[in-house]
Amino acid sequence: MLNTVMPTTVKRSDPRRSLSQRVLLGLLVAMVSLFQLAAEENCLAEIRFVHDSREVQLGAQGTETDFTVIVTGLHRKDLPLDVEMVRDGELFPLIALPKGYTSQEEPIYSFSTSAPRAGFVYRFSVENDAGEVVTSEYYWRLQHCQDRPGALHKEEIASNGEELTVGELAKRAQDLEEQLLRQTLAEKRLRALSTLLRRGS
Amino acid sequence: MSPVHALHRSHARLLTGLVALIGVLFAPLPGIREASAEHISHIFFAGEKEVQAAYGLLYVGKTTREVPATWSYDEDRDGVLLSIEIPEDLPLQKTLVSGVMIDGSSQLQLSPLTIADLSTPTAVVPICERSTPLDLPESQRGLFEQLVEIRQRRVQVSRHKLERMFSAPLFERLHELEKGFDIGNEKPLSLELPMSELSERLDTLFHAITRYEMYTSNKQEQ
Incomplete structure (x- = not known):
C-alpha cells in the first residue's frame, strides 16, 4: 500500500553539472543569508531624522510656514511624530502624521505653523520599535529681523490718502500680500477648529 | 637663468606650498575655538521692565546647576534681557538653559528651555530698520x-x-x-x-x- 517501493532509476551525474549546481546552491544560500542580514539590520536600523532647517521658508509673522522631515529606520510606518516647537521663546508641542512615503517606504512627515516674529527652535521625537523615545538634535530658523513689539503692520494702518511714490506702492503691494497670507492661515485654522468643535460636541 | 638657480626657485615654491598646507591642516577649527571660549546665553522676557533677582538654570544630562545672571531692560524689544554665562566645562550643544527671574511684582518667572549655544530668538534677532522704498521709475506707477x-x-x-x-x-x-x-x-x-x-x-x-x-x-x- 503506502509502503510500495517505487521503482527508481539512478543516473550517473555529470561531474561538471554537479559542480555548477553546487556553485548555484552556494550562491543561493549566500543570497538568502544576505537578505536575512539586511532584514535584521533593517529592524535594528538607527532612527535618523532627515531635515534641513535652511529649507524652511520663513514668511512674515503670522503667515503659514511648512516643515518636512523624513524619518528613516522606523519599522512601523504610521507612528506619529512629536514636535517640540518653541516659537519666539514660547513652547508649544505639536504632532504630525505621515503624509506620504519615499521610494524606500520611509515616512514623510509634514506640518505647518504660523511664522514667528523672531525665530523657531524645534526638535523631533518618535518611538522606536522597543518603545523608547528617540529625539533629534535641535534645529533653529531665525528671521532676518523682527518688528518692534506692538508695531502694527503697515497694511493695518489706514491709508491717509496721500500720494505714494512708485517705490512706496511696491512696498504697499508686498504688505498687502503678507496680510492676505495671514488672513488665509487664520481662515484655515478657524475652519479646522470649527470642524473639530462640531465633531467633539 | 642657470639650472641651479631654477632648482632653488622650484624648491622655494614647494617649501612655501608645504608650509601653507601645514598651516591649513593644523589651524584650530572655528567650532573648537568657540567651544573653548566663554559663552553667554541671552534669555528674553517680553513685556517685563523690572527685576528683583535673576539667575540661570543649566541642565546637563541629569544634573542641574544654578548660575548667576545679569539683566538689563531692552527698550527696542520692550523686555528684560537676561545674560547667563555658561561655564567653559559644559558642552554647549548638550546643555539646556532656562532663565529664572523675580519680576517687579514679586512673581517668579521661568523661561522655556533653550540650548546653550542659541539664545532666545527674540533676544538676538535684530530689530528691523525702517526700509527705504525702492527707487522705481514713474512709468511703472500704473x-x-x-x-x-x-x-x-x-x-x-x-x-x-x-x-x-x-x-x-x-x-x-x-x-x-x-x-x-x-x-x-x-x-x-x-x-x-x-x-x-x-x-x-x-x-x-x-x-x-x-x-x-x-x-x-x-x-x-x-
Whole structure:
C-alpha cells in the first residue's frame, strides 16, 4: 500500500553539472543569508531624522510656514511624530502624521505653523520599535529681523490718502500680500477648529 | 637663468606650498575655538521692565546647576534681557538653559528651555530698520497701482470670509479652550486683534487640540 517501493532509476551525474549546481546552491544560500542580514539590520536600523532647517521658508509673522522631515529606520510606518516647537521663546508641542512615503517606504512627515516674529527652535521625537523615545538634535530658523513689539503692520494702518511714490506702492503691494497670507492661515485654522468643535460636541 | 638657480626657485615654491598646507591642516577649527571660549546665553522676557533677582538654570544630562545672571531692560524689544554665562566645562550643544527671574511684582518667572549655544530668538534677532522704498521709475506707477488695487480687493474678500465665519459664541469657546490648554493670553479672541496675533493664536490652539485628540484616541484604542 503506502509502503510500495517505487521503482527508481539512478543516473550517473555529470561531474561538471554537479559542480555548477553546487556553485548555484552556494550562491543561493549566500543570497538568502544576505537578505536575512539586511532584514535584521533593517529592524535594528538607527532612527535618523532627515531635515534641513535652511529649507524652511520663513514668511512674515503670522503667515503659514511648512516643515518636512523624513524619518528613516522606523519599522512601523504610521507612528506619529512629536514636535517640540518653541516659537519666539514660547513652547508649544505639536504632532504630525505621515503624509506620504519615499521610494524606500520611509515616512514623510509634514506640518505647518504660523511664522514667528523672531525665530523657531524645534526638535523631533518618535518611538522606536522597543518603545523608547528617540529625539533629534535641535534645529533653529531665525528671521532676518523682527518688528518692534506692538508695531502694527503697515497694511493695518489706514491709508491717509496721500500720494505714494512708485517705490512706496511696491512696498504697499508686498504688505498687502503678507496680510492676505495671514488672513488665509487664520481662515484655515478657524475652519479646522470649527470642524473639530462640531465633531467633539 | 642657470639650472641651479631654477632648482632653488622650484624648491622655494614647494617649501612655501608645504608650509601653507601645514598651516591649513593644523589651524584650530572655528567650532573648537568657540567651544573653548566663554559663552553667554541671552534669555528674553517680553513685556517685563523690572527685576528683583535673576539667575540661570543649566541642565546637563541629569544634573542641574544654578548660575548667576545679569539683566538689563531692552527698550527696542520692550523686555528684560537676561545674560547667563555658561561655564567653559559644559558642552554647549548638550546643555539646556532656562532663565529664572523675580519680576517687579514679586512673581517668579521661568523661561522655556533653550540650548546653550542659541539664545532666545527674540533676544538676538535684530530689530528691523525702517526700509527705504525702492527707487522705481514713474512709468511703472500704473502697474503698481493696479497691483495694489487687486491685492486690496483680495484682502477684503478674505476678510469678509473671516467675518462670515466669526461668531461671538465660537470665539468665546475658543478662548475658553485657550485657557484650558494654558496658551494664548488674557485678551479675548476677536477679529480686531492684529492679524499676525490672531493667526498665531488660532494656529497654536489648533495644534493643541489636534495633539490632545490624537493622544486621547490612542489611549482609548489601548
